[in-house]
Amino acid sequence: xxxxxxxxxxxxxxxxxxxxxxxxxxxxxxxxxxxxxxxxxxxxxxxxxxxxxxxxxxxxxxxxxxxxxxxxxxxxxxxxxxxxxxxxxxxxxxxxxxxxxxxxxxxxxxxxxxxxxxxxxxxxxxxxxxxxxxxxxxxxxxxxxxxxxxxxxxxxxxxxxxxxx
Numbered sequence: 001x002x003x004x005x006x007x008x009x010x011x012x013x014x015x016x017x018x019x020x021x022x023x024x025x026x027x028x029x030x031x032x033x034x035x036x037x038x039x040x041x042x043x044x045x046x047x048x049x050x051x052x053x054x055x056x057x058x059x060x061x062x063x064x065x066x067x068x069x070x071x072x073x074x075x076x077x078x079x080x081x082x083x084x085x086x087x088x089x090x091x092x093x094x095x096x097x098x099x100x101x102x103x104x105x106x107x108x109x110x111x112x113x114x115x116x117x118x119x120x121x122x123x124x125x126x127x128x129x130x131x132x133x134x135x136x137x138x139x140x141x142x143x144x145x146x147x148x149x150x151x152x153x154x155x156x157x158x159x160x161x162x163x164x165x
Contacts, residue, residue, distance in 0.1 A: 001079045049067055049068055097143055099162075100139075100140070108127070108153065108156060114145065119139045121142050123138060124139075126162065150162045
């Protein structure tokens with residue numbers, strides 16, 4: 001199942017069935033022939049369409065498609081994107097990260113960052129020893145360190161704020 005938005009204006013729910021495509025609940029049995037790598041010829045309800053994929057971005061799930069010399073901007077959401085939207089988790093990437101908290105009680109062994117450091121998502125922030133295991137805590141996003149509230153040797157409690165961004 002896909003939710004397709006065309007030119008940020010028109011929405012279509014598309015699903016593939018054994019009978020063909022199901023678009024907004026109606027079966028569409030179009031005749032589609034691939035002419036070249038990015039060109040298609042489509043016949044649907046006795047109308048002919050020439051379509052060409054101008055650009056395609058798999059990561060962002062976007063495409064530019066030219067149909068009969070008219071350019072359309074298409075964005076797609078699969079069933080997982082739709083589920084994340086329903087759960088309210090669609091903007092997690094854009095959420096502001098303002099602090100790093102201790103995930104568990106433990107002892108700070110080493111701090112890799114200082115105030116003013118710019119760190120990228122996944123960079124090491126500090127090492128926390130808990131239950132005789134060393135845990136490297138990594139940056140949750142691209143951030144600049146605003147305050148360091150720990151130093152090696154400090155004992156910390158779960159959910160204690162250790163760094164501010």
